[in-house]
Amino acid sequence: MKLNLKIWRQKNSESKGGFENYVIDNITPDMSFLEMMDVLNQKLIYENIDPISFDHDCREGICGSCSLFINGRAHGPDKGITTCQLHMRKFKDGDSIVIEPFRAKSFPIIKDLVVDRSAFDRIQHSGGYISINTSGNTQDANTTPIRKEDADNAFDAATCIGCGACVATCKNASAMLYVSAKVSQFSYLPQGKVEAKERVLNMVKQMDDEGFGNCTNTGACEVECPKGISIKNIARMNREFYKAKI
Amino acid sequence: MSLISIFKSSIGKKLLMALSGIFLVVFLTQHFLINITSVFSEEIFNFLSHFMGNNPIVQFILQPILIFGVIFHFVMGFYLEIINRKSRGANYTRYAGGDNAPWISRNMIFSGGVVLLFLILHFYDFWVPEMNYKYIEFLPEDPNRYYEELIHKFESPIRTLIYSVSFIFLALHLLHGFSSSFKTIGVDSKYYKPIKSLTFIFSILIPFGFIFIAVFHNLMH
Ligand code: HEM
Ligand code: SF4
Ligand code: FES
Numbered sequence: 306m307k308l309n310l311k312i313w314r315q316k317n318s319e320s321k322g323g324f325e326n327y328v329i330d331n332i333t334p335d336m337s338f339l340e341m342m343d344v345l346n347q348k349l350i351y352e353n354i355d356p357i358s359f360d361h362d363c364r365e366g367i368c369g370s371c372s373l374f375i376n377g378r379a380h381g382p383d384k385g386i387t388t389c390q391l392h393m394r395k396f397k398d399g400d401s402i403v404i405e406p407f408r409a410k411s412f413p414i415i416k417d418l419v420v421d422r423s424a425f426d427r428i429q430h431s432g433g434y435i436s437i438n439t440s441g442n443t444q445d446a447n448t449t450p451i452r453k454e455d456a457d458n459a460f461d462a463a464t465c466i467g468c469g470a471c472v473a474t475c476k477n478a479s480a481m482l483y484v485s486a487k488v489s490q491f492s493y494l495p496q497g498k499v500e501a502k503e504r505v506l507n508m509v510k511q512m513d514d515e516g517f518g519n520c521t522n523t524g525a526c527e528v529e530c531p532k533g534i535s536i537k538n539i540a541r542m543n544r545e546f547y548k549a550k551i
Numbered sequence: 552m553s554l555i556s557i558f559k560s561s562i563g564k565k566l567l568m569a570l571s572g573i574f575l576v577v578f579l580t581q582h583f584l585i586n587i588t589s590v591f592s593e594e595i596f597n598f599l600s601h602f603m604g605n606n607p608i609v610q611f612i613l614q615p616i617l618i619f620g621v622i623f624h625f626v627m628g629f630y631l632e633i634i635n636r637k638s639r640g641a642n643y644t645r646y647a648g649g650d651n652a653p654w655i656s657r658n659m660i661f662s663g664g665v666v667l668l669f670l671i672l673h674f675y676d677f678w679v680p681e682m683n684y685k686y687i688e689f690l691p692e693d694p695n696r697y698y699e700e701l702i703h704k705f706e707s708p709i710r711t712l713i714y715s716v717s718f719i720f721l722a723l724h725l726l727h728g729f730s731s732s733f734k735t736i737g738v739d740s741k742y743y744k745p746i747k748s749l750t751f752i753f754s755i756l757i758p759f760g761f762i763f764i765a766v767f768h769n770l771m772h
Contacts, residue, residue, distance in 0.1 A: 311644075324644070374643060374645075376645060376647065377643065377645040377646045377647030377648075377650070378647050378650055378651070382650075384651075403644060403645045405643055405644060405645070408639060408640055408641055408642070408643055409638060409639060409640060410637060410638050410639065410640035411638070413640075474651060476635070476639075476648060476652070476657055477635035477638060477639075478635070478638040478639045478640075479561075479635075479638070509560055509561070509562060510560070512561070513560055513561050516638060517561075517638055518561075518634060518635040518637075518638030518639070519561045519564060519565050519631050519634065519635055520561075520565060520735075521565075521631075521635070521656065521659065521731065522656065522727075522730075522731040522734045522735065523652035523653075523656040523657055524651070524652055524653075524656065525648070525651040525652035528650075528651035528652070529651055535740070536734075537739075537740035537743075539734065540733075540734045540735075540737050540738060540739070540740060541737070541739070541740075542562075543562055543565075543566075543734075543735060543736070543737035544737030544739075546557075546560070546562050546737075547557065547562075547566075547737060550554065550556065550557045551554065
């Protein structure tokens, strides 16, 4: 396949940045999107041009590093996948592809397509933990009976990989899906109940301090989330938040 | 103390948006139930309008609350829209919003804005003459004037058309807003199905009921 790429280039967080056009040939449908980027970068290196920076690590949809806003969609034109799981068969020969970084005031650009998602880490630090000692003296998992439904819901919430696609795609750049997943993952379980109150208050406060927008329940986040985190977690977090305040 | 601090948070601001929206929904229902009587009974319509227009509780307590509610809702709406746009920072060059969220949910400020323009016209049409009648010219109260005033307004096909189009936008606003407000309040997801049905029924029935009333009087008189 031959593709026309329009890619955001930005030297560093201070510089202005802009689009550059690249033409790339000999791309096969079975390549992943990131492999296509690798081919392009190899070409740029041979041409003595600074290769394009983009985030990636596991390349199997579990780490949440890869980002990219491709043709107007977080992680490109498919649902429930990360960019490393996107394949070139989703595109046609001669297609034009616009590649931008995730854009949110709270995700400042570091270079090219790499954004700083440490706001998520700070939210997590503010309450995304339980203070039960789990080193060396772990109990048998079955000593505390847990309803199957609650265990499933907690597990589903815990599959969030913190990729930030929800923020990137939300028209309000709201982080509610991420934060609600991180809150629910614990609050469904008895071990998480102990700190439930402070957790939701602190995490929401940190989320607001980071400057994420307000959720308007458009539902775009759950469509783009590679892990299928449900928007029902948001209403659940709202409920927990009100209870904690009252 | 902590109750007030709810409203400093993003979730709290959304809660206020939802509560004021639900308040307006309740008002809308009441307004509709009175207006629909004009279709079948001049007497009942006059009786109810006279009551609403002269009862001191309605006039001096409920009406100011309503006006506050309307102003609060759209001022908060604009405020949150501005904050949310700022949260994006630089805009995307290509943003396929339609691929993952319905138009109505992404354009609440637009549908709300059309409703706001309509409300300005509506105030000018009914509220301003009413205030003028009662408190500026101090005309003697005639309990039977309301029906005449109403049908007189809808003689104009242009006004009838403007009203009808505005109500279509109100329907769009409610199709998202009604169910959204329950999610904001934190209603459990197991109720989403009935809420969805209720949203659909309400958002079609009430606005199109208002359109029916306007068109009915336009055609009948
Ligand atoms: C009779 C008139 C109106 C009714 C019944 C109404 C009702 C509602 C409801 C129920 C909501 C949902 C709240 C939530 O999502 O939690 C809402 C949201 C909203 N309304 Fe209204 N509204 C009206 C007029 C207006 C006006 C005049 C504006 C002016 C701009 C406006 C702007 C908004 C905005 C921006 C939202 C937030 C969108 C969102 O959360 O998705 N509304 N409205
Ligand atoms: S909720 Fe989904 S989209 Fe958001 S950070 Fe977690 S995995 Fe990514
Ligand atoms: S690189 Fe790890 S999820 Fe894509």
